[in-house]
């Protein structure tokens with residue numbers, strides 16, 4: 001079993017960990033304390049007191065509110081998107097790239113998708129403006145709900161007590 005330092009996990013989250021270490025992490029048996037260490041690194045990156053339970057993506061976490069114990073999706077800036085079982089994207093600012101001119105802003109002409117077949121939906125935080133996710137669906141496709149974790153089972157799996165309001 002492997003063990004890693006907090007700095008290695010921090011560098012992994014930041015995307016600066018060397019490839020040999022990343023490959024080792026991927027291919028070796030997982031270390032027992034990886035969840036706690038990962039949450040510690042994520043918690044160090046934010047200024048709020050709410051306890052991070054799980055990462056949704058870069059700059060976006062599921063947290064247990066320090067004030068009322070509710071479990072919500074929250075941006076690194078502290079903006080709450082509400083209950084973790086709801087699709088946070090429906091409360092985000094959404095920019096849709098649905099024309100050739102809008103695609104020209106990110107790709108050279110003729111290198112982007114045909115917007116009659118594919119659009120980009122960029123989801124950002126209403127409070128700080130951080131881009132939190134991008135989807136590339138067909139234009140008619142509904143807003144995707146990436147995942148709804150079973151937190152009760154998850155905490156059983158990691159061997160820790162689950163928050164009261166799950």
Ligand SMILES: [Zn+2]
Nearest residue numbers: 075077125128
């Ligand atoms: Zn934010």
